[in-house]
Amino acid sequence: MQQAVARRVRAACAVCQRRKLKCDGKQPCSRCARTDRICRYAKVQVQTQMPARASVVPRANVPVGLGRGSPWLGFSFSKFRFHRRYQDVLPFYFCESVLAQLPESVVAAEDLQLPSVQNYGWNLAGGAFLAFALQPSATRPPLRELRPLVQHYFDHVNPLFSIVNERVFWSQWDSAADANSLFNAIGYLMAITAERYRCGPPPRVDETALFNHSYAVVSEFSFEWESVELIQSWLLIAAYLRCCYRQTSCYAALARAVAMCRGMSLNLEAKPEQVDAEGEQTGALHSTGKYYHCFWTVYTVDKIFSHQLGKVGSCPISITKLKPPGPQQQDEWFQGGSLEMLQLALIIDELQQCGEDQEVGPTETIVLRDKLHQWYTDHARGPARDTVLQLQPTLTYLDVKLTWELRTLFPLLSPTKQVADWPISLLQPVPMDYHGLLETCQATAALVKRLVHRGEFGTPWWSHLSLLFTCSLACIVLVSCGVQQRQYAAVLAELMELWQELEGNPPENQPVMLKQCYWCIKMVNKFGVLKLQQATVVLQETVPKPQSDHSPNKHHFKQFGRVDDEVDNENTPAPSPPQQQDQQQQQHAAESIADELLQTLQWFDQHF
Known part of the structure; x- marks a missing residue:
């Protein structure tokens, strides 16, 4: 039955x-x-919806626009968050626009799936994934045994942001390494961060135990106190969580540092001077420099991390009147890399100042593009950068530049019938700089290739995988849209060699999202191939081929005269005697007048 x-x-x-x-x-x-x-x-009113194809992800995961469009761009109900990085939403919108143009027979024959909307390239967990334990471990090594790791942190990690002053830290080492629990917590955080960034086998120290101890100590002190050392501790926690794929906790730790910085009014210009019992000033310069440095460090880390998170930073430049240090203002607090990152953070702040529900206009786009180019001219083209640490400011600039220029690709896409799902700001044309984007992609491919060949791609700096993914995505979209295909195809070929090398010979502590990013690139490329194939079929079936007779394309007139009125000097007859010339002139007088009238008429009837 x-x-x-x-x-x-x-x-x-x-x-x-x-x-x-x-x-x-x-x-x-x-x-x-x-x-x-x-x-x-x-009688029940039912909201009509277009039937979803079986091969497409459910509409519940589709990002929804905000009418006028928030910057960087779209809202996901599956995770209830905004996405303000163009490379996070471009794969979905590009594939959706292609899918809407494909016939049902092609969709049924191909195994298609829309890429999800997520923060591609964020996951840098590497060889160990941080787990949080509710009960901190009581067994941990003394901080003195981890001195090589702390020194490695100062040499290879700290110069990028200069979170901790090296001279001040080592001056307190002998007296505070055994007694001060907050000092030990700071030292543990630097040690486990250095262990992450060391190229080699998985960590040999118990990162989870050391992190949980440091986190508990910093949280306990922050429950009752405020200090520059606590702000530095929260920045160290955020930086460590950044390389451990802890997106939510990283942003929360960064928010604690920003809140404490503003709570201590470090953003104010006036600072009270320290006066001893005899009425003399003591340590005023040191304290002022410490406060000044602490604020701008918080500001820099907030802008860089919030940009990579796709969020708006919580420490805008508008809260302070402090003059930022200049590009050449190097001291024991600010070093070369940290100054370059600060100058880049100031540009990122201008990208975010438009607010959460607005988009930067065409005029501001040109201004900010010029500022990014000026930063690259002043910093990236300076002295040679050999180490992976020295390359980080340039790689961060390339990430900001690629993210910003990807906005110009959305007007090339064909919006689907459900235009309400597309942020309006995505469809508005903005000034395009495809030549500048090509140079950025070429520079990105060259630097990532250097990192892969030197075995440094697996170090958990945040821009390595993200740059490889974003640059590949931009090249595929531009080639499929017919924009400088040969140039971008050459860059794409280099990037595909890197993808295949990373897949066949994975680096040590490889990023966890490597497979997800590579799958997304291959799926976007498949949609691009189907788009070009469908366009080829439509054009071949609609428009006939040109015939071998190209005479209709020939020019019949020049600016003065006909094309076939060429004078052949070799066949020109010899001049006639004077009497014969007079007779010929009288004979053709009437014909000349008629010819002039005819030429005048033909002048207004040319066929080009």
């Missing part, structure tokens, strides 16, 4: 509703037809 299959219907008839029976939704339904009853349905 064939088993009946239950089917959901929009509404049941009044009889089936009253008797609480299943209804097939027809008019009349089978039960009312069998019992000869009047079948009636209540």
Whole structure:
């Protein structure tokens, strides 16, 4: 006996509703037809939706625009968050626009799936994933045993942001390394961060135990106190969580540092001077420099991390009147890399100043593009940068530049029928700089290639995987849209070699999202191939091929005269005697007038 299959219907008839029976939704339904009853349905307004294809992800995961469009761009109900990085939403919108143009037969034959909307390239967990334990471990090594790791942190990690002053830290080492619990917590945080950034086998120290101890100590002190050392501790926690793929906790730790910085009014210009018992100033310069440095460090880390998170920073430049240090203002607090990152953070702040529900206009786009180019001219083209640490400011600039320029690619896409799902700001044309974008992609490919070949791609700096993904995505979209195909195809070929090398020979402590990013690139490329194939079929079937006769394309007139009125000097007859010339002139006088009139008429009837 064939088993009946239950089917959901929009509404049941009044009889089936009253008797609480299943209804097939027809008019009349089978039960009312069998019992000869009047079948009636209540008038219910049902929101109409387009049927989703079986090969497409559910519409619940589709980002929804905000009318005028928030910057960086879209809202995901699946995770309830905004996405303000263009590379996070571009794969979905590009594939959705292509899918809407494909015939049903092609969609049914191909195994297509829309890429999800997520923060591609963020996951840098590497060889160990940080787990949080509720009960801190009591067994931990003395801080003195971790001195090589602390020194490695100062040499290879700290110069990028200069969170901790090295001279001040080592001056307190002998007196505070055993007694001060907050000093030990700071030292543990630097040690486990350095262990993450060391190229080699998985960590040999118990990172979880040391982190939980440091986190508990810093949280306990922050429950009651405020100090520059606590702000530095929260910045160290945020930086460590940044390389451990802890997105939510990283942003929360960064918010604690920003809140404490503003709570201590470090953003104010006036600072009280320290006066001893005899009325003399003591340590005023040191304290002022410490406060000044602490604020701008918080500001820099907030802008860089919030940009990579796709969020708006919580420490805007508008809260202070402090003059930022200049590009050449190097001291024991600010070093070369930290100054470059600060100058870049000031540009990122201008990108975010438009607010959470607005988009930067065309004029501001040109101004900010010029500022980014000026930063690259002043910093990236300076002295040679050999180490992976020295390359980080340039790589961070390339990430900001690529993210900003990806906005210009959205007007090239064809919006689907459900235009409400597309942020309006994405569809508005903005000034495009494809030549500058090409140079950025070429520079990105060259630097990432250097990192892969030197075995430094696996170090958990945040821009390595993100740059490889973003640059590949931009090249595929531009090639499929017919923009400088040969140039971008050459860059894409280099990037694909890197993807294949990383897949075949994974680096030590490889990023966890490597497979996700590579799958997304291949799926976007598949949609791009189908787009070009469909366009080729439509053009070949619609427009006939040109014939071999190209005479209609020939020019018949020049600016003065006909094309075929060329004078052949070799066939020119010898000049006639004077008498014969006079007779010929009189004979052709009337013909010349007629020819001039004819030429005048032809002048206004040229066919080009």
